Amino acid sequence: MLSVKADPYDYELPVADTALVVIDMQRDFIEPGGFGAALGNDVSRLAAIIPTVGKLLALFRERGLTVIHTREAHLPDMSDCPPSKVARGNATVRIGEEGPMGRLLVRGEAGNQIVDALAPVEGEWVIDKPGKGMFWNTGVHERLQAAGITHLVFAGVTTEVCVQTSMREANDRGYECLLVTDATESYFEHFKTGTIEMITAQGGIVGWATPLSALAAAFEAKEVSA
Numbered sequence: 001m002l003s004v005k006a007d008p009y010d011y012e013l014p015v016a017d018t019a020l021v022v023i024d025m026q027r028d029f030i031e032p033g034g035f036g037a038a039l040g041n042d043v044s045r046l047a048a049i050i051p052t053v054g055k056l057l058a059l060f061r062e063r064g065l066t067v068i069h070t071r072e073a074h075l076p077d078m079s080d081c082p083p084s085k086v087a088r089g090n091a092t093v094r095i096g097e098e099g100p101m102g103r104l105l106v107r108g109e110a111g112n113q114i115v116d117a118l119a120p121v122e123g124e125w126v127i128d129k130p131g132k133g134m135f136w137n138t139g140v141h142e143r144l145q146a147a148g149i150t151h152l153v154f155a156g157v158t159t160e161v162c163v164q165t166s167m168r169e170a171n172d173r174g175y176e177c178l179l180v181t182d183a184t185e186s187y188f189e190h191f192k193t194g195t196i197e198m199i200t201a202q203g204g205i206v207g208w209a210t211p212l213s214a215l216a217a218a219f220e221a222k223e224v225s226a
């Protein structure tokens with residue numbers, strides 16, 4: 001068991017029963033010409049966390065731990081995309097329509113892939129999710145249970161939309177969740193801050209939060225003492 005300095009108090013992390021979940025680090029949210037940009041957002045804020053997410057991935061990969069990547073992705077026939085989701089907002093190009101990187105938020109399109117720097121490697125789980133949360137219509141809960149995973153460490157984008165929704169879904173299913181604060185980002189700075197406060201308030205009503213340095217220090221301290 002690792003003890004990680006975190007808010008609102010130390011997070012106890014059972015190494016073998018913990019998975020890293022990297023939410024939606026896709027070109028569609030992070031690069032110009034994707035879905036995030038079509039909604040009018042400044043995507044450069046999200047690109048800035050790629051190196052930190054890379055270091056977090058390395059921490060788990062070097063130790064052979066479970067790594068899960070999610071992608072917000074719809075079937076090419078859009079049968080898993082509610083019309084309300086397509087209609088929402090004032091996007092210049094809508095979900096399912098052709099953009100510079102292919103059809104927005106559609107499985108298999110160039111823009112729907114995880115950014116090259118964080119691409120999944122052999123053996124890692126890649127979960128295509130039609131919703132904002134990672135549990136809706138994905139079967140991932142059953143897979144996690146079969147693997148004996150009880151603790152989830154979260155990173156990715158965006159903090160208040162797909163990351164927070166996934167953490168809340170995980171919370172309701174009994175997982176102990178830790179958010180890595182410098183490995184997540186929002187198009188809106190105050191939403192990121194507010195989300196971290198919401199998660200950790202009231203004694204960790206949704207979970208815990210900590211920077212990558214504290215998580216890395218906890219791994220290293222255990223390995224030195226082992």
Ligand code: TIU
Nearest residue numbers: 024072157158161162163
């Ligand atoms: N728009 C926005 O902030 N997020 C999403 O639409 N999806 C995810 O957060 N992945």
